[in-house]
Amino acid sequence: MSSAVNSASLPGQTPKRRYSVFAIAREALRFHTGWGRAWTSPEPKPRYKVVIVGAGGHGLATAYYLGRNHGITDVAILEKGWLGGGNTGRNTTIIRSNYLQDPSAAIYDKALKLYENLSQDLNYNVMFSPRGLLMLAQTEHEVRGYKRTVHANHLQGVATEWITPERVKELVPIINIDGPRYPVLGALYQARGGTARHDAVAWGYARACAEMGMHIIQNCEVNGIRTEGGRVTGVSTTRGEIGCEKLTLVAAGHSSVLAEMAGFRLPIESLALQALVSEPIKPCMDVVVMANTVHGYLSQSDKGEMVIGGGTDGFNNYTQRGSWQHVEETVRALVETFPMISRLKMLRQWGGIVDMTGDRSPILSTTPVGNIFVNCGWGTGGFKAIPGSGWAMAELVANGAPGPLAADFGMNRFREGRFIDESVAAGVAH
Numbered sequence: 160m161s162s163a164v165n166s167a168s169l170p171g172q173t174p175k176r177r178y179s180v181f182a183i184a185r186e187a188l189r190f191h192t193g194w195g196r197a198w199t200s201p202e203p204k205p206r207y208k209v210v211i212v213g214a215g216g217h218g219l220a221t222a223y224y225l226g227r228n229h230g231i232t233d234v235a236i237l238e239k240g241w242l243g244g245g246n247t248g249r250n251t252t253i254i255r256s257n258y259l260q261d262p263s264a265a266i267y268d269k270a271l272k273l274y275e276n277l278s279q280d281l282n283y284n285v286m287f288s289p290r291g292l293l294m295l296a297q298t299e300h301e302v303r304g305y306k307r308t309v310h311a312n313h314l315q316g317v318a319t320e321w322i323t324p325e326r327v328k329e330l331v332p333i334i335n336i337d338g339p340r341y342p343v344l345g346a347l348y349q350a351r352g353g354t355a356r357h358d359a360v361a362w363g364y365a366r367a368c369a370e371m372g373m374h375i376i377q378n379c380e381v382n383g384i385r386t387e388g389g390r391v392t393g394v395s396t397t398r399g400e401i402g403c404e405k406l407t408l409v410a411a412g413h414s415s416v417l418a419e420m421a422g423f424r425l426p427i428e429s430l431a432l433q434a435l436v437s438e439p440i441k442p443c444m445d446v447v448v449m450a451n452t453v454h455g456y457l458s459q460s461d462k463g464e465m466v467i468g469g470g471t472d473g474f475n476n477y478t479q480r481g482s483w484q485h486v487e488e489t490v491r492a493l494v495e496t497f498p499m500i501s502r503l504k505m506l507r508q509w510g511g512i513v514d515m516t517g518d519r520s521p522i523l524s525t526t527p528v529g530n531i532f533v534n535c536g537w538g539t540g541g542f543k544a545i546p547g548s549g550w551a552m553a554e555l556v557a558n559g560a561p562g563p564l565a566a567d568f569g570m571n572r573f574r575e576g577r578f579i580d581e582s583v584a585a586g587v588a589h
C-alpha cells in the first residue's frame with residue numbers, strides 16, 4: 160500500500176485542534192467559546208487536481224485517503240445539498256463483513272478493520288459499536304445458504320459462526336423463536352459486526368479533509384460535465400465552472416444521471432429504500448438482527464429507539480421519502496418474530512435513493528472517459544463499506560488503475576459476465 164501521510168503533518172495546513180477529554184474540560188470552563196469550525200465553506204477555485212462529486216461517506220472517504228495515503232490534497236468535494244444528507248445520513252448503520260464472495264469479503268472486511276480504529280484515526284468519535292450481528296435463518300433454504308456463507312467466511316479469514324435457535328434466544332431475549340409461519344432455525348452470527356453513528360462518520364471524514372486543505376463545497380450541484388478529446392476538463396455547477404485533472408463520481412442514486420452528462424451509461428437502477436424508528440424505550444436488545452425471509456431488520460439506537468428497516472420499493476424512482484404501505488409491510492413482517500414491536504409507536508420514517516446493480520455488488524471503476532472514475536452501486540448496503548471503499552477508490556484515482564481491493568469491481572464485469580453475485584448472501588443487503 161502507498162506510504163501513509165499523517166494529515167496533521169501536511170505542509171501548509173493549520174495544525175489539528177485535537178478533540179480530547181482535556182479539550183472538552185477546558186472548553187467547559189470557558190463556555191465552549193474556543194471551538195473552531197470543524198470544516199469551512201470556501202468559494203470554489205477555478206481548478207483542482209481532483210474533483211469528487213458527492214459529499215456522502217464514500218466521496219469524503221475517497222478524498223480523505225487520497226490525502227492520507229497518496230499525498231493528494233488539491234481536492235474539491237462538490238455536494239448539491241449538505242454533506243452527509245444523502246444515503247449516508249439516512250441509513251440504519253449496520254456494519255458487517257460476512258459476505259459470500261471473496262472480493263466482497265476482502266473490501267467489506269477491510270472497511271470493518273478501518274472502522275475498528277476510525278475514531279482514533281480521525282480523532283472524531285464515530286460511535287462504532289461492535290455489538291454483534293445476527294442474520295436469522297427462518298427457512299431450510301436460509302439454513303443451507305448461511306452455513307455455506309460461514310464456510311466461505313472461514314476460508315476468507317472472516318470470523319463468523321452458525322448458532323442454534325437457543326443461542327439466538329440467549330442473545331436476543333425479546334425474540335420469538337417459535338413463530339407459527341417462520342420459526343427461527345438458527346442464525347449466521349458475526350460478533351465483530353455492529354453499528355456506528357452515520358452523521359459522525361461523514362462529519363469525521365469532512366473535518367479531516369478540511370484540515371488537509373481540501374474544499375468541501377456544499378449547495379453546489381453539478382449539472383454538466385465538460386470533455387475534450389475523450390478526457391474530462393471540468394464540470395459546470397450551480398456555483399460556476401470548475402476545472403479538474405481527474406473527476407470522481409460518487410453520487411449513489413444519482414450516479415447514472417451524472418454518467419449520462421459525461422456520455423456513458425451505468426448498469427444501475429435507482430430505487431427508494433425506507434426505514435423508520437420507534438419511540439425511545441428502555442434498553443431491550445444489544446445486538447443487530449436481520450430477518451431476511453420476512454424482510455426486515457432491527458437494532459436499538461443509543462437513544463433507545465428501535466431502528467427498523469425493510470426492502471426497496473418495487474419500481475424505480477427518485478423519491479427521497481417514506482410511505483405508509485412500506486411501514487405497514489415491514490412492521491407486519493417483523494411482528495411475528497418480535498411481538499413486542501406491535502406495542503410501540505412510530506416516531507419517524509424516511510427514505511433514500513439507493514443505486515442497485517444486477518449482482519448486488521458495487522462498481523469501483525475506470526470509465527469510457529479517460530480521467531473519470533466512478534464509485535457507485537453500493538445499493539442498500541454501502542454504509543458499512545465507507546472506509547474500505549474510500550481506501551480502494553483513492554488508490555484507483557491516484558494511480559489511474561485499481562489496486563487489489565477494487566480490481567474485481569470494474570464495470571466491465573457486466574459485459575464480460577464476471578458477476579460478483581451477492582443477491583443470496585445479502586437478501587436484505589444492509
Ligand SMILES: Cc1cc2nc3c(=O)[nH]c(=O)nc-3n(C[C@H](O)[C@H](O)[C@H](O)COP(=O)(O)OP(=O)(O)OC[C@H]3O[C@@H](n4cnc5c(N)ncnc54)[C@H](O)[C@@H]3O)c2cc1C
Nearest residue numbers: 213215216217239245246247250251253381511541542543
Ligand atoms: C433507508 C436506508 C437504510 C440503509 N441501511 C444501511 C445499513 O444498515 N447498512 C449499510 O451498510 N448501508 C445501508 N444503506 C445504504 C447506505 O446508506 C449507502 O450505500 C451509502 O450511504 C452510500 O453512500 P454514498 O456516499 O455513496 O452516497 P450518499 O450518501 O447518497 O452521497 C451521495 C451524494 O451525492 C450528492 N449528489 C448527487 N447528485 C449530485 C450532483 N449532481 N451534484 C452534486 N452532488 C450530487 C447527493 O446529494 C449525496 O449527498 C441504507 C440506505 C438507506 C436509504
